[in-house]
Amino acid sequence: MIPLSWLIALSAVVFAIGVVGVLVRRNALVIFMSIELMLNAANLAFVAFANQMKSLDGQVFVFFVMTVAAAEVAIGLAIIVHLFRLRETVFVDEIHLLKG
Amino acid sequence: MRLPLLWIIPALPLAAVLLNLVLGDRLGKRGSAWLACGSVIAAFGFALRAVLHLAGLPEAERHVIEFAWTWMRVGDFSADVSFLLDPLSAVMVLVVTGVGSLIHVYATGYMSHDPSFRRFFLYLNLFMFAMLTLVLADNYLLLFVGWEGVGLCSYLLIGFWYERPSAAEAGKKAFIVNRIGDFGFMLGAFMLVTATGSLNFDRVFAAAPHVFVAGGAAITLAALLMFLGATGKSAQIPLFTWLPDAMEGPTPVSALIHAATMVTAGVYMLARSHVLFELSPVAMEVVAVIGAATALMAATIGLAQNDIKRVLAYSTVSQLGYMFMACGVGAFGAGIFHVMTHAFFKALLFLGAGSVIHALSDEQDMRRMGGLAPKLPWTHATMAVATLAIAGVPFFSGFFSKDEILADAFASGHYGIWAVGIVGAALTAFYMTRLYVLTFRGAPRLSHEAEHHLHESPPSMIAPLVVLAVLSVVGGYVGMPFQEGGHAFARWLRPVLEAGDVVVPHHELSHGAEWALLLVSVVVALLGIGGALQAYLASPGIATALRERFAGAHRLLENKYWVDEVYDAIVVRPFMAASQWLWRVWDSLVVDGLVNGVGYTLELGSGMLKLVQTGFVGTYALWIALGVIALVLHFTR
Secondary structure, X not given: XXXXXXXXXXXXXXXXXXXXXXXXXXXXXXXXXXXXXXXXXXXXXXXXXXXXXXXXHHHHHHHHHHHHXXXXXXXXXXXXHHHHHHHOOOEHHHOOOOOO | OOOOOOOHHHHHHHHHHHHHHHHHHHHHHHHHHHHHHXXXXXXXXXXXXXXXXXXXXXHHHOOEEEEEXXXXXXXXXXXXXXXXXXXXXXXXXXXXXXXXXXXXXXXXXXXXXXXXXXXXXXHHHHHHHHHHHHHHEOEHHHHHHHHHHHHHHHHXXXXXXOOOHHHHHHHHHHHHHHHHHHHHHHHHHHHHHHHHOOOEHHHHHHHHHHHOOOOOHHHHHHHHHHHHHHHHHXXXXXXXXXXXXXHHOOHHHHHHHHHHOHHHXXXXXXXXXXXXXXXXXXHHHHHHHHHHHHHHHHHHHHHOOOEHHHHHHHHHHHHHHHHHHHHXXXXXXXXXXXXXXXXHHHHHHHHHHHHHHHHOOOOOEHHHOOOOOOOOHHHHHHHHHHHHHHHOOOXXXXXXXXXXXXXXXXXXXXXXXXXXXXXXXXXXXXXXXXXXXXXXXXXXXXXXXXXXXXOOOOHHHHHHHHHHHHHHHHHHHHHOOOOOOOOHHHHHHHHHHOOOOOOOOOOOOOHHHHHHHHHHHHHHHHHHHHHHHHHHHHOOHHHHHHHHHOHHHHHHHHOHHHHHHHHHHHHHHHHHHHHHHHHHHHHHHHHHHHHHHHHHHHHHHHHHHHHHOOOOHHHHHHHHHHHHHHHHHHHHO
């Protein structure tokens, strides 16, 4: 049995990698993958706690998160594809029309 | 006859206005003339029918109210559009529609060359509607609607020839001066509604003796505020200056609005509110003094004016002063009697003057008239009748009404006011004879062009003159003196004027005293006429000599005591200066500064804030991450 603290630590590390990925990478696809990393880090924490507390609630939440993530990927990828068609780039630092 | 059908009397001219607007120029000149005259004559017919119905009722029941609809209702207060016919409004409605009809007919001839013929009759009918609403209203609010309506039409018609700057100015002046009076009237009405909870005549007059202390400050203030409204509309001191300038309007307008009907609205309102005024002896005294002062002042100004219409305008102001004098000494009936006779002879004088002006191609200066009697026989004859009537020559209408006012002033113990009235009567006779002589007698002083154009007016203008001349003679016989229990006119008005709870002690003069007073007024009238004949006709040198002997006084009168200039200096200029200051300082700097300041502040703030909006997704993500870290730190501390 792996101790809970190890699982939480792993989850935190994966989440941090995701955050850093979102902040530092330019490629929209990679940013997307980083977001997925963060979601899955959260999922890991859910499962770990569910196991610890002998409760199914956490597991159910994970399913919801995965569903939402799948839907989000579908829309996100569609946006990125359109973006590429329009601007011929997926580097987010080249897309700054919202500048005030 | 079941219903007196009062609503239709004001509705007819209004319908003509609407038709005139809808049909527009398709009507043509003939069409609009027929429409306008027809509606007013029909209104006269309905008014006559209603008044006959009223006369058929027993004296105590002569108080017909016709409810049309509730205009507004707020809590206990309700304002109705409903009409009242009683002997007082009957007199007014007959005078307004009767004289109005004649003047409408006259105007079809007088205005026949004017390109804005249709617009003229549009305004004139609108005026009739407002005036009839005013005299038929059964509450102060509806009366005020008519009051403002006639003010508007007066403005529109004074400025009828708006391309003339003087006419436009005169219209504005009339409107603004009237607003001052109207403001007083409104404040007075507010006081009434606060005290009695209603604006309905019957209810106000029934409640007034109970809610107001007789002679107290509240009723005095209310009465004086209403009188301020009357001074504006009826051109009394201090608000009389607009009426002489109102002569810029077409002459039928001067006759209808600024002589016969609208300017008497103030007198009507006072007579209508006699219950309130009788509660306040101070207010009555003020009314009498203001009336007498106006009568004298305007009469003296009339002595030195050269414009035929201005003489008549000052004469109107002066005669209105007599009416207020009558009201002030408690003789409301005599005041209304003078309203009626004055409507006849003054409308006739204006229409006659209009006929002269028309004949001379718009010449108004009496110094370039003279010797017109043989050329304009009808105009001359009717004008002569009117002059005798206003001068107070016995057996003409003005004699009866003016004499009654003076007798009542004397009988009520106002000897000073009586004396002023007598002097004013002499002056009236003098300046009217001067007008007559300068216009019709002596050697012609016409310009060549006017002489060439000279012609008697068309029948449409002469016929009303003749009718009015007849009325100016016979109109006074309803008020013959020396009758037991008062004359016919006084008996007719009695249900209205003695309906109040306060009974004014009626002063009866002995027959001998009455004869003596009568004799005095006749003598001064004849003296005035004789003096003017002597000075202007028999030996014109006298007038010139007098003018040179009293050059200072003459200049004072010719310039109307510089009242306009004084008002200009103490009211208009400071007001303009204050407005300029408000514009340049308050409006431009403070108000605009506030508005622009808000704008500048927002622009500056957003200019700084927009630096945050880099447009890079990464930056936003960083802010989110930092925010999350801050939250986490905050909650885990």
